[in-house]
Amino acid sequence: MIITRATPTDLPLLLQYRQEAAAWLRTLGIDQWSNAFPNAHILASIEAGNVFLLKDGPQTAATITLDSEPEPGLWTEAELREPSMHLHKLIVNRAYAGQGIGSRLVDWACDRAAQAGGHWVRINVWSTNERLQAYWGSQGFQHVRTVVGGGVGGAGVAGWLGQRAADRNDRHELVEMP
Template identity: 55%
Template sequence: MIITHAEPHDVSKLLSFREEAAAWLRGLSSDQWSRPYPADKLLATIEAGTVFMLRDGHTTAGTITLTPEAEEGLWTQEELAEPSMFINKLTVAREYSGQDLGGRLLNWAGDRAHRAGAQWIRLDAWTTNERLQRYYLEHGFTYVRTVREGTAVNGGPRVSGWLAQRAARAADHGFTDYTPAPALLPHAA
Protein backbone atom coordinates (compact mmCIF):
# COMPACT_ATOMS: atom_id res chain seq x y z
CA MET A 1 0.00 0.00 0.00
CA ILE A 2 1.12 3.53 -0.72
CA ILE A 3 0.71 6.94 0.89
CA THR A 4 0.02 9.92 -1.38
CA HIS A 5 -1.14 13.46 -0.89
CA ALA A 6 -4.88 13.88 -1.40
CA GLU A 7 -5.85 15.75 -4.55
CA PRO A 8 -8.89 17.96 -5.17
CA HIS A 9 -10.72 15.12 -6.94
CA ASP A 10 -10.50 13.12 -3.66
CA VAL A 11 -13.04 15.40 -1.92
CA SER A 12 -16.00 13.18 -2.82
CA LYS A 13 -14.17 10.05 -1.63
CA LEU A 14 -13.24 11.72 1.65
CA LEU A 15 -16.80 12.89 2.22
CA SER A 16 -18.12 9.38 1.52
CA PHE A 17 -15.53 7.96 3.98
CA ARG A 18 -16.87 10.31 6.62
CA GLU A 19 -20.48 9.32 5.87
CA GLU A 20 -19.56 5.63 6.00
CA ALA A 21 -17.77 6.13 9.32
CA ALA A 22 -20.68 8.17 10.74
CA ALA A 23 -23.14 5.40 9.81
CA TRP A 24 -20.92 2.79 11.45
CA LEU A 25 -20.57 4.97 14.56
CA ARG A 26 -24.36 5.45 14.74
CA GLY A 27 -24.60 1.66 14.88
CA LEU A 28 -22.39 1.86 17.97
CA SER A 29 -24.71 4.51 19.49
CA SER A 30 -22.24 7.35 18.89
CA ASP A 31 -23.15 10.74 17.46
CA GLN A 32 -19.59 11.31 16.27
CA TRP A 33 -19.38 12.93 12.83
CA SER A 34 -23.17 13.22 12.66
CA ARG A 35 -22.87 16.73 11.24
CA PRO A 36 -21.82 16.92 7.58
CA TYR A 37 -18.31 18.26 7.04
CA PRO A 38 -18.15 21.27 4.70
CA ALA A 39 -16.60 20.29 1.36
CA ASP A 40 -14.94 23.71 1.00
CA LYS A 41 -13.07 23.27 4.31
CA LEU A 42 -11.99 19.81 3.23
CA LEU A 43 -10.76 21.15 -0.10
CA ALA A 44 -8.77 23.85 1.72
CA THR A 45 -6.95 21.21 3.81
CA ILE A 46 -6.22 19.20 0.66
CA GLU A 47 -4.82 22.29 -1.04
CA ALA A 48 -2.71 23.00 2.07
CA GLY A 49 -1.08 19.58 1.59
CA THR A 50 -2.10 18.17 4.97
CA VAL A 51 -4.45 15.38 3.83
CA PHE A 52 -2.91 12.01 2.98
CA MET A 53 -4.46 8.99 1.30
CA LEU A 54 -3.65 5.33 1.86
CA ARG A 55 -4.11 3.61 -1.49
CA ASP A 56 -4.30 -0.08 -2.23
CA GLY A 57 -3.92 -0.17 -5.99
CA HIS A 58 -6.83 1.88 -7.32
CA THR A 59 -8.77 1.63 -4.04
CA THR A 60 -8.51 4.15 -1.23
CA ALA A 61 -8.12 2.20 2.01
CA GLY A 62 -7.80 5.11 4.43
CA THR A 63 -6.95 8.73 5.07
CA ILE A 64 -5.29 10.87 7.71
CA THR A 65 -4.75 14.59 8.11
CA LEU A 66 -1.44 15.63 9.64
CA THR A 67 -0.84 19.31 10.23
CA PRO A 68 1.42 21.58 12.28
CA GLU A 69 -1.67 23.69 13.07
CA ALA A 70 -3.57 23.00 16.30
CA GLU A 71 -7.28 23.60 16.61
CA GLU A 72 -7.82 26.80 18.56
CA GLY A 73 -8.61 26.50 22.25
CA LEU A 74 -7.42 22.94 22.87
CA TRP A 75 -3.73 23.14 23.75
CA THR A 76 -1.98 25.44 26.22
CA GLN A 77 0.61 28.01 25.15
CA GLU A 78 3.30 25.88 26.80
CA GLU A 79 2.20 22.83 24.81
CA LEU A 80 2.02 24.85 21.60
CA ALA A 81 5.63 25.97 22.18
CA GLU A 82 6.73 22.32 21.88
CA PRO A 83 7.32 21.15 18.28
CA SER A 84 4.22 19.08 17.47
CA MET A 85 2.07 17.85 14.64
CA PHE A 86 -1.65 17.22 14.95
CA ILE A 87 -3.65 14.27 13.65
CA ASN A 88 -7.21 14.74 12.38
CA LYS A 89 -9.83 12.77 10.49
CA LEU A 90 -8.14 9.36 10.64
CA THR A 91 -10.49 7.09 8.72
CA VAL A 92 -10.16 3.56 7.36
CA ALA A 93 -12.64 2.13 4.85
CA ARG A 94 -14.87 -0.45 6.53
CA GLU A 95 -13.78 -3.09 3.98
CA TYR A 96 -10.25 -2.76 5.43
CA SER A 97 -11.25 -2.96 9.10
CA GLY A 98 -9.46 -5.46 11.32
CA GLN A 99 -6.06 -5.01 9.62
CA ASP A 100 -4.77 -2.30 12.01
CA LEU A 101 -4.34 0.11 9.12
CA GLY A 102 -5.32 2.90 11.52
CA GLY A 103 -2.49 1.94 13.85
CA ARG A 104 -0.06 1.83 10.95
CA LEU A 105 -1.28 5.25 9.78
CA LEU A 106 -0.62 6.56 13.30
CA ASN A 107 2.91 5.11 13.08
CA TRP A 108 3.36 6.73 9.67
CA ALA A 109 2.19 10.07 11.11
CA GLY A 110 4.59 9.73 14.05
CA ASP A 111 7.45 8.93 11.68
CA ARG A 112 6.64 11.88 9.39
CA ALA A 113 6.31 14.21 12.40
CA HIS A 114 9.66 12.97 13.72
CA ARG A 115 11.31 13.70 10.35
CA ALA A 116 9.81 17.22 10.53
CA GLY A 117 11.46 17.76 13.91
CA ALA A 118 8.35 17.31 16.05
CA GLN A 119 8.57 16.14 19.63
CA TRP A 120 4.90 15.08 19.76
CA ILE A 121 2.01 13.88 17.68
CA ARG A 122 -1.20 15.09 19.23
CA LEU A 123 -4.88 14.60 18.62
CA ASP A 124 -8.30 15.42 19.89
CA ALA A 125 -10.96 12.73 19.94
CA TRP A 126 -14.72 12.75 20.36
CA THR A 127 -15.39 13.44 24.03
CA THR A 128 -18.06 10.76 24.45
CA ASN A 129 -16.45 8.04 22.28
CA GLU A 130 -14.73 5.95 24.94
CA ARG A 131 -14.06 3.14 22.47
CA LEU A 132 -12.06 5.53 20.26
CA GLN A 133 -10.23 6.90 23.29
CA ARG A 134 -9.23 3.35 24.32
CA TYR A 135 -8.04 2.74 20.75
CA TYR A 136 -5.64 5.67 20.95
CA LEU A 137 -4.43 4.64 24.41
CA GLU A 138 -3.81 1.10 23.09
CA HIS A 139 -1.72 2.67 20.31
CA GLY A 140 0.66 4.38 22.72
CA PHE A 141 -1.02 7.73 23.25
CA THR A 142 -1.20 9.25 26.71
CA TYR A 143 -4.31 11.07 27.86
CA VAL A 144 -3.65 14.77 28.50
CA ARG A 145 -7.07 16.23 29.48
CA THR A 146 -10.60 16.80 28.24
CA VAL A 147 -11.57 20.29 27.11
CA ARG A 148 -15.32 20.83 27.29
CA GLU A 149 -15.63 24.61 27.38
CA GLY A 150 -15.56 26.82 24.32
CA THR A 151 -16.98 26.06 20.93
CA ALA A 152 -15.82 24.08 17.98
CA VAL A 153 -14.40 25.76 14.89
CA ASN A 154 -17.75 25.36 13.11
CA GLY A 155 -19.51 27.35 15.84
CA GLY A 156 -21.22 24.43 17.58
CA PRO A 157 -20.46 23.14 21.08
CA ARG A 158 -17.05 21.50 21.58
CA VAL A 159 -17.57 17.78 21.18
CA SER A 160 -14.05 16.70 20.27
CA GLY A 161 -11.98 17.77 23.24
CA TRP A 162 -10.44 14.55 24.57
CA LEU A 163 -6.71 15.29 24.13
CA ALA A 164 -3.89 12.77 23.83
CA GLN A 165 -0.29 12.72 22.65
CA ARG A 166 2.61 10.39 22.07
CA ALA A 167 6.23 10.98 21.21
CA ALA A 168 7.00 11.46 17.54
CA ARG A 169 9.45 8.76 16.56
CA ALA A 170 10.86 6.85 13.62
CA ALA A 171 8.63 3.90 12.83
CA ASP A 172 8.39 1.01 10.41
CA HIS A 173 4.81 1.39 9.19
CA GLY A 174 5.19 -0.81 6.12
CA PHE A 175 3.75 1.68 3.61
CA THR A 176 5.50 3.07 0.56
CA ASP A 177 5.44 6.83 1.01
CA TYR A 178 5.17 8.77 -2.26
CA THR A 179 5.00 12.17 -0.57
CA PRO A 180 7.94 14.57 -0.45
CA ALA A 181 9.93 14.79 2.77
CA PRO A 182 8.15 16.99 5.32
CA ALA A 183 9.28 20.56 5.87
CA LEU A 184 11.01 21.14 9.20
CA LEU A 185 8.83 22.74 11.83
CA PRO A 186 9.80 26.34 12.65
CA HIS A 187 10.75 25.68 16.29
CA ALA A 188 12.04 22.12 15.91
CA ALA A 189 15.16 21.34 17.90
Protein backbone atom coordinates in the same frame (compact mmCIF):
# COMPACT_ATOMS: atom_id res chain seq x y z
CA MET B 1 0.54 -0.17 0.25
CA ILE B 2 1.53 3.36 -0.60
CA ILE B 3 0.63 6.76 0.80
CA THR B 4 -0.10 9.61 -1.57
CA ARG B 5 -1.26 13.16 -1.04
CA ALA B 6 -4.92 13.72 -1.78
CA THR B 7 -5.80 16.08 -4.62
CA PRO B 8 -8.91 18.24 -5.03
CA THR B 9 -10.39 15.52 -7.27
CA ASP B 10 -10.39 13.23 -4.18
CA LEU B 11 -12.82 15.50 -2.29
CA PRO B 12 -15.95 13.44 -3.19
CA LEU B 13 -14.22 10.25 -2.00
CA LEU B 14 -13.17 11.88 1.28
CA LEU B 15 -16.69 13.17 1.88
CA GLN B 16 -18.08 9.71 1.13
CA TYR B 17 -15.65 8.11 3.59
CA ARG B 18 -16.68 10.56 6.29
CA GLN B 19 -20.37 9.84 5.69
CA GLU B 20 -19.74 6.09 5.75
CA ALA B 21 -17.70 6.39 8.96
CA ALA B 22 -20.46 8.48 10.58
CA ALA B 23 -23.07 5.89 9.58
CA TRP B 24 -20.96 3.07 11.02
CA LEU B 25 -20.43 5.04 14.25
CA ARG B 26 -24.20 5.56 14.55
CA THR B 27 -24.68 1.77 14.49
CA LEU B 28 -22.46 1.71 17.58
CA GLY B 29 -24.51 4.43 19.27
CA ILE B 30 -21.84 7.11 18.72
CA ASP B 31 -22.91 10.47 17.27
CA GLN B 32 -19.42 11.58 16.20
CA TRP B 33 -19.23 13.16 12.74
CA SER B 34 -23.00 13.38 12.50
CA ASN B 35 -22.74 17.14 11.97
CA ALA B 36 -22.25 18.61 8.51
CA PHE B 37 -18.62 19.30 7.71
CA PRO B 38 -17.78 22.18 5.39
CA ASN B 39 -16.38 20.94 2.09
CA ALA B 40 -14.23 24.07 1.94
CA HIS B 41 -12.42 23.03 5.14
CA ILE B 42 -11.46 19.64 3.71
CA LEU B 43 -10.54 21.19 0.38
CA ALA B 44 -8.27 23.71 2.13
CA SER B 45 -6.52 20.84 3.95
CA ILE B 46 -6.08 19.00 0.65
CA GLU B 47 -4.67 22.09 -1.05
CA ALA B 48 -2.28 22.63 1.88
CA GLY B 49 -0.93 19.11 1.27
CA ASN B 50 -2.08 17.75 4.64
CA VAL B 51 -4.51 15.02 3.52
CA PHE B 52 -3.15 11.61 2.61
CA LEU B 53 -4.64 8.49 1.05
CA LEU B 54 -3.45 4.97 1.73
CA LYS B 55 -3.68 3.10 -1.56
CA ASP B 56 -3.90 -0.65 -2.04
CA GLY B 57 -3.42 -0.84 -5.77
CA PRO B 58 -6.29 1.16 -7.27
CA GLN B 59 -8.33 1.00 -4.05
CA THR B 60 -8.17 3.58 -1.27
CA ALA B 61 -7.89 1.73 2.03
CA ALA B 62 -7.79 4.76 4.36
CA THR B 63 -7.30 8.48 4.72
CA ILE B 64 -5.49 10.55 7.31
CA THR B 65 -4.89 14.26 7.82
CA LEU B 66 -1.64 15.34 9.47
CA ASP B 67 -0.81 18.99 9.93
CA SER B 68 0.70 21.52 12.29
CA GLU B 69 -2.63 23.23 13.01
CA PRO B 70 -4.41 22.23 16.23
CA GLU B 71 -8.12 22.65 16.72
CA PRO B 72 -8.51 26.14 18.20
CA GLY B 73 -8.80 26.52 21.95
CA LEU B 74 -7.71 23.05 23.04
CA TRP B 75 -4.00 23.31 23.76
CA THR B 76 -2.27 25.70 26.15
CA GLU B 77 0.24 28.31 25.00
CA ALA B 78 3.07 26.26 26.54
CA GLU B 79 1.92 23.14 24.67
CA LEU B 80 1.62 25.06 21.43
CA ARG B 81 5.28 26.10 21.73
CA GLU B 82 6.31 22.41 21.62
CA PRO B 83 6.89 21.22 18.04
CA SER B 84 4.03 18.88 17.19
CA MET B 85 1.85 17.54 14.42
CA HIS B 86 -1.90 17.08 14.75
CA LEU B 87 -3.60 13.97 13.48
CA HIS B 88 -7.18 14.37 12.23
CA LYS B 89 -9.79 12.38 10.32
CA LEU B 90 -8.19 8.95 10.31
CA ILE B 91 -10.76 6.85 8.46
CA VAL B 92 -10.24 3.24 7.40
CA ASN B 93 -12.46 1.93 4.64
CA ARG B 94 -14.70 -0.68 6.31
CA ALA B 95 -13.54 -3.28 3.73
CA TYR B 96 -10.06 -2.94 5.31
CA ALA B 97 -11.16 -2.88 8.96
CA GLY B 98 -9.41 -5.21 11.37
CA GLN B 99 -6.20 -5.41 9.36
CA GLY B 100 -4.08 -3.09 11.52
CA ILE B 101 -4.16 -0.26 9.00
CA GLY B 102 -4.98 2.35 11.64
CA SER B 103 -1.95 1.29 13.69
CA ARG B 104 0.30 1.45 10.65
CA LEU B 105 -0.95 4.93 9.80
CA VAL B 106 -0.37 6.10 13.38
CA ASP B 107 3.20 4.76 13.24
CA TRP B 108 3.65 6.51 9.88
CA ALA B 109 2.33 9.78 11.36
CA CYS B 110 4.76 9.53 14.30
CA ASP B 111 7.63 8.84 11.90
CA ARG B 112 6.65 11.72 9.62
CA ALA B 113 6.28 14.11 12.58
CA ALA B 114 9.73 13.14 13.89
CA GLN B 115 11.27 13.67 10.45
CA ALA B 116 9.73 17.16 10.44
CA GLY B 117 11.29 17.95 13.84
CA GLY B 118 8.13 17.36 15.88
CA HIS B 119 8.20 16.08 19.43
CA TRP B 120 4.54 15.01 19.54
CA VAL B 121 1.64 13.75 17.50
CA ARG B 122 -1.50 15.14 19.08
CA ILE B 123 -5.16 14.28 18.73
CA ASN B 124 -8.47 15.38 20.08
CA VAL B 125 -11.39 12.99 20.34
CA TRP B 126 -15.00 13.67 21.20
CA SER B 127 -15.27 13.57 24.96
CA THR B 128 -18.27 11.20 24.72
CA ASN B 129 -16.55 8.63 22.46
CA GLU B 130 -14.95 6.43 25.12
CA ARG B 131 -14.41 3.57 22.68
CA LEU B 132 -12.27 5.79 20.46
CA GLN B 133 -10.40 7.16 23.46
CA ALA B 134 -9.53 3.57 24.43
CA TYR B 135 -8.36 2.91 20.85
CA TRP B 136 -6.00 5.89 20.94
CA GLY B 137 -4.71 4.74 24.32
CA SER B 138 -3.95 1.34 22.77
CA GLN B 139 -1.98 3.19 20.08
CA GLY B 140 0.34 4.73 22.66
CA PHE B 141 -1.40 8.09 23.11
CA GLN B 142 -1.31 9.43 26.64
CA HIS B 143 -4.33 11.35 27.90
CA VAL B 144 -3.37 14.98 28.54
CA ARG B 145 -6.76 16.28 29.71
CA THR B 146 -10.38 16.50 28.71
CA VAL B 147 -11.65 19.91 27.66
CA VAL B 148 -15.36 20.46 28.14
CA GLY B 149 -17.26 23.63 27.38
CA GLY B 150 -15.22 26.76 26.95
CA GLY B 151 -11.83 25.16 26.35
CA VAL B 152 -8.62 27.14 26.62
CA GLY B 153 -9.60 30.73 25.96
CA GLY B 154 -13.34 29.96 25.91
CA ALA B 155 -13.41 28.32 22.46
CA GLY B 156 -16.64 26.41 23.13
CA VAL B 157 -15.26 22.99 22.19
CA ALA B 158 -15.05 19.66 23.92
CA GLY B 159 -12.43 17.02 23.50
CA TRP B 160 -10.30 14.28 24.99
CA LEU B 161 -6.75 15.38 24.28
CA GLY B 162 -3.97 12.88 23.79
CA GLN B 163 -0.40 12.89 22.57
CA ARG B 164 2.21 10.35 21.57
CA ALA B 165 5.91 10.97 21.19
CA ALA B 166 7.00 11.39 17.59
CA ASP B 167 9.64 8.83 16.72
CA ARG B 168 11.54 7.84 13.62
CA ASN B 169 10.50 4.31 12.79
CA ASP B 170 9.80 1.95 9.93
CA ARG B 171 7.15 -0.13 11.72
CA HIS B 172 4.49 1.15 9.36
CA GLU B 173 6.12 -0.43 6.29
CA LEU B 174 4.28 2.08 4.11
CA VAL B 175 5.84 3.78 1.12
CA GLU B 176 5.15 7.47 0.68
CA MET B 177 4.90 8.62 -2.90
CA PRO B 178 5.30 12.27 -3.91
